[in-house]
Amino acid sequence: MKIEALTRLISVSIVPQSTAFSEAHGKESLELYSKRPDQYVNLNRKIVKTNISGFTIEVDKLGVMYDIFLVHDGKAVGLLALTPSSLLRHVYIPASFFAKAYRGLGYAKALYKWVLDNKMSLLSDTTQSKYSSALWQSLIKEYENIWVTTNRLGVELLPDSDLDYFTEPGARMILIQRGLGKDQFIKENKIK
Numbered sequence: 001m002k003i004e005a006l007t008r009l010i011s012v013s014i015v016p017q018s019t020a021f022s023e024a025h026g027k028e029s030l031e032l033y034s035k036r037p038d039q040y041v042n043l044n045r046k047i048v049k050t051n052i053s054g055f056t057i058e059v060d061k062l063g064v065m066y067d068i069f070l071v072h073d074g075k076a077v078g079l080l081a082l083t084p085s086s087l088l089r090h091v092y093i094p095a096s097f098f099a100k101a102y103r104g105l106g107y108a109k110a111l112y113k114w115v116l117d118n119k120m121s122l123l124s125d126t127t128q129s130k131y132s133s134a135l136w137q138s139l140i141k142e143y144e145n146i147w148v149t150t151n152r153l154g155v156e157l158l159p160d161s162d163l164d165y166f167t168e169p170g171a172r173m174i175l176i177q178r179g180l181g182k183d184q185f186i187k188e189n190k191i192k
Contacts, residue, residue, distance in 0.1 A: 029079055029097065048114075057114060066092070068115065070107055077102045080111045082120070087155050088189045091121045091174060108135055116143055117178045121185065123150075124173040136173055144176040148191065157191050 048057040058076075060067040070078035077099045082092035092115070096108050112135065116122065124136055139145075147158040149170050158171060176185045185191075 029076075031076075057111070068111060070098075070102070070111060072102075078107050078111065080108070080115065082115065082122075085123050087150055088121075088123065088174070088191075090119065090177065091123050091189070093123050093125065109138060112139060112175075113142070116175055119177050119179075121177045121180070122175045124175075126170055126172055136175070139175055140173070143178065144180075144182045144185075146174050146176070146182060146186065146191075147171050148174060155189065155191050157186065 046059040048059065050056060054073045056071045058069045058071050060069070064084045066082040068080040068082065069076045070080075078096065079098075080094055080096045082094055085091040085093060094112065094115070096111070098107055112122065116139070125132075128136065148155050149158060150156075150172060158168075174185075176182060
């Protein structure tokens, strides 16, 4: 049951270094959230209805970080955690986990797109699983992007080329939020 329509979620505005979730940590987070969503964290939760019956997106802001849950019939089935980059404005490093029954159906892509459509850009990790790499490669067809390297001193823009940066050590992709062009993003973040 592949649900393509979820990629067209009703959008709302939200104001806005990564390690992928372990299977155990992700499963525990979803179970805890499903059992006691009001006590998962103590903050203002935004609930966003989607165009798919029974699905909502629930956004918890944790200081400068976000936990974005995909909830189906009251049960959390996916989590996209966003940690802000210390070097770039409005750029977040994502880590995601989905219950096994919800993997490979487009839900992760839908949540990533929802974030990119709501004024947040995403920075990839320096290494990715084959599934994560496939997700990012599918998103570059719809969003402007640049390749960079990062270190304690800053961010360096990699040249546009035919190189497969997905295999280059230390290379990271930035998917740029919808509505913000490449040049404007580079200028605002003072990337050299």
